Amino acid sequence: MRQQRSYSTRAIVLKRINLGEADRIVTLLTPTHGKIQAVAKGVRRPTSKLAGHLELLCHSQLQLAVGRDLDIVTQAENRECFLDLKASQWHMTCGFYLAELVDRFLEEHTQHSRVYFLMLEMLRALDGDAALSQQKEAVDGTRDPLHTVSQLLLRYFEIHLLSQVGYEPAFRACAHCAAELRPEQNGFSAALGGAICPRCSRFWSRPLSVKALHVLRVLQRSEWQAVPRWHLDASLLLEIERVMYDLLRFHLERDLKTWSFLEMLRLERNPHGSALPSTQNL
Known part of the structure; x- marks a missing residue:
């Protein structure tokens, strides 16, 4: 059976930790995968398209690529920002x-x-x-x-x-x-x-x-x-x-x-x- 390489999910952003110079590790609460951690690459750069969709407490639609240790957020669209x-x-x-x-x-x-x-x-x-x-x-x-x-x-x-x-x-x-x-x-x-x-x-x-x-x-x-x-x-x-x-x-x-x-x-x-x-x- 071929392993899934990417998946889509809605998620609430619970926590963020800076990683390196421009990345973040985000902790997400999802309906089907539970609590997961994922890497948002380049999200701290001013030109990042992901940044506004991965703010704390945001409810967003995400696309993630399966990684070796942590999955990687490849796309994000804010559904509710409260x-x-x-x-x-x-x-x-x-x-x-x-x-x-x-x-x-x-x-x-x-x-x-x-x-x-x-x-x-x-x-x-x-x-x-x-x-x-x-x-x-x-x-x-x-x-x-x-x-x-x-x-x-x-x-x-x-x-x-x-x-x-x-x-x-x-x-x-x-x-x-x-x-x-x-x-x-x-x-x-x-x-x-x-x-x-x-x-x-x-x-x-x-x-x-x-x-x-x-x-x-x-x-x-x-x-x-x-x-x-x-x-x-x-x-x-x-x-x-x-x-x-x-x-x-x-x-x-x-x-x-x-x-x-x-x-x-x-x-x-x-x-x-x-x-x-x-x-x-x-």
Whole structure:
């Protein structure tokens, strides 16, 4: 059987590393080949036809030649470049965070089509939220200092990415005894993989409020478009974020570079942690 010498695929650019004087190694997320690395030759030259189509977070149609060690990008055409997302430092950093998560969790050359489509959906949602935020601020000067929608989007992505790579968080039943969790003060353990009932409180690493567990459950069982657009207070958003951070940190055994940058941007915009009034009861 003759070996395939080239192939075409759509891809999201997750990462770039300079190589030599003019080349780059790009890390790509594809629907059928999973996460792959490829060489983009001459892409750093001002005259390169590939450069604009291989920017970080770009969704592009690529033609690649099979190489001995790394495949080579021979053609590229940008399908979506998410300009509104990239015009907002916060939303762009959220996109970089999603890309770093995918890069950390996925092994190369393992098909993860659901992760690819999840990533694409989240980039489109971030782009839409960035556009809406910019429009509202231009029209009436209002903005959400807590970035509520995009923060919920990050938590949604984290939960569903963990599920896709075999680490589905336990938010319906106790992660230790498997008893159904009731609407009461429960706890949480990253080492056990989720929420812990009061009977197993000796395994708690932190308490988990009724509202936080409810939000996590909704995010886990819903399609993104069906997630309510809550206005959550800062303390609840922080509680949910800490739960997911603990889970991610446990599985990755390291910190993510973009996490600290997101925290810095959030504190710059909302240094006092002011909460928005609730418009929908949990």
